[in-house]
Amino acid sequence: MPSPKDVYIAVIGAGGVGKCFLAQLEVLSARLSKTSSTKLSLIYVSRSKTVLYSPQYTALPFTDLTTKLADSKQELLSLPKIVDYLAAAPSKVILVDNTSSQDVADTYPAVLKKGISIVTPNKKAFSGSYQLWEEIFAAARESGAKVYHESSVGAGLPVISTLKELVDTGDEVTKIEGVFSGTMSFLFNSFAPTEGKGGKWSEEVKNAKDLGYTEPDPRDDLNGLDVARKLTILARLSGLSVESPTSFPVQSLIPKELESVGSGEEFMQRLPEFDSQMEETKTAAEKEGKVVRFVGSIDIAKKEVKVGLEKFDPSHPIAALKGSDNIISFYTKRYVSPLIIQGAGAGGDLTAMGVTGDLIKILERLS
Numbered sequence: 001m002p003s004p005k006d007v008y009i010a011v012i013g014a015g016g017v018g019k020c021f022l023a024q025l026e027v028l029s030a031r032l033s034k035t036s037s038t039k040l041s042l043i044y045v046s047r048s049k050t051v052l053y054s055p056q057y058t059a060l061p062f063t064d065l066t067t068k069l070a071d072s073k074q075e076l077l078s079l080p081k082i083v084d085y086l087a088a089a090p091s092k093v094i095l096v097d098n099t100s101s102q103d104v105a106d107t108y109p110a111v112l113k114k115g116i117s118i119v120t121p122n123k124k125a126f127s128g129s130y131q132l133w134e135e136i137f138a139a140a141r142e143s144g145a146k147v148y149h150e151s152s153v154g155a156g157l158p159v160i161s162t163l164k165e166l167v168d169t170g171d172e173v174t175k176i177e178g179v180f181s182g183t184m185s186f187l188f189n190s191f192a193p194t195e196g197k198g199g200k201w202s203e204e205v206k207n208a209k210d211l212g213y214t215e216p217d218p219r220d221d222l223n224g225l226d227v228a229r230k231l232t233i234l235a236r237l238s239g240l241s242v243e244s245p246t247s248f249p250v251q252s253l254i255p256k257e258l259e260s261v262g263s264g265e266e267f268m269q270r271l272p273e274f275d276s277q278m279e280e281t282k283t284a285a286e287k288e289g290k291v292v293r294f295v296g297s298i299d300i301a302k303k304e305v306k307v308g309l310e311k312f313d314p315s316h317p318i319a320a321l322k323g324s325d326n327i328i329s330f331y332t333k334r335y336v337s338p339l340i341i342q343g344a345g346a347g348g349d350l351t352a353m354g355v356t357g358d359l360i361k362i363l364e365r366l367s
């Protein structure tokens, strides 16, 4: 029989972030077994085409887990079947969604209604329709299940928790601005550095993908939608009921000629043909003694959200960012001089850290 401190963990998605999360889960699980009465049991892990799970809810061993998952012949479960399986577990369950799937995100209300808590870096649930946002939090309130998504903005950086604490303690956010994409930050810091020549645009896009910074399809970064999703989440948490990430101006860096390309692979292959377009943008800024960067802002009073390229003096903190750094400035009634959060905003281990941190918060709050 499971004890009240047994907690079952189900993980959907074992890519760049998911694999790092599983490694962190193994360490956390071993630490908790030595230092507390909490026993974590990983009972379900899946990728898009394979699944490994325990019908009897016994813990899956961590040894060679990703190889066993890749080789598994177990039949995939549909999302409603996953919910049924988890709801029938004999103790508390936390679902970890490490995908960028809208279908998985759309299942959150049903998951939460069954009392299953969720942690995720997936932006889709919180930046989809406003109706989905309301359904998610209504379901969590109704059942008492928790839903945490720190890594949906700024990867492991404490962006969501900071904003929630500002709002929950009665502060009023007036403006949020900065660099919200690790990919875009890396691209512009390497393509248009404040010193030196910089690399080719398409080559830097490939580097960002290889480093695990981009979305599964890098076009979701280049079209500005990833930043728009993050701003939608932050705006909603600040009290602005933004309808969707396409309900405000978003500048896309996808060349017009490649807008209708079918696959991400073909897009990456053809991108070098259009390097001259970004070169022109860079040169135009250089002629003014500036550099281009991809930024976003939310003006709460004006109810204005925007995403796109802007030019900065090389001495500006946004121009001086390094690597995949994000910089996020909160202007509030209390913080007239902004509260600034800065640091790496993408990468498997850093993103997984936010997910594992959320998991720990839920474990502390589960009664």
Ligand SMILES: NC(=O)C1=CN([C@@H]2O[C@H](COP(=O)(O)OP(=O)(O)OC[C@H]3O[C@@H](n4cnc5c(N)ncnc54)[C@H](OP(=O)(O)O)[C@@H]3O)[C@@H](O)[C@H]2O)C=CC1
Pocket: 012, 013, 014, 015, 016, 017, 018, 046, 047, 048, 049, 050, 098, 099, 100, 101, 103, 104, 121, 122, 123, 151, 152, 154, 155, 182, 212, 213, 214, 215, 216, 345, 346, 347, 348, 351
């Ligand atoms: N990478 C980063 O730096 C950051 C990522 N995030 C977010 O983290 C999430 C994961 O990103 P990342 O790990 O980089 O992406 P990857 O593409 O590397 O991994 C996604 C994983 O999800 C799996 N998957 C997709 N759809 C399904 C499904 N329906 N059922 C089961 N598994 C599925 C994929 O399966 P398969 O292996 O078969 O393809 C893959 O294992 C995304 O939501 C992203 O926005 C957030 C902050 C930073």
Ligand SMILES: N[C@@H](CC=O)C(=O)O
Pocket: 151, 152, 153, 154, 155, 180, 181, 182, 183, 184, 213, 214, 215, 221, 226, 345, 346, 347
């Ligand atoms: N693709 C995203 C990943 C984190 O959200 C980014 O580059 O910021």
Ligand code: NA
Pocket: 150, 151, 152, 153, 154, 155, 156, 157, 158, 159, 160, 354
């Ligand atoms: Na974060």
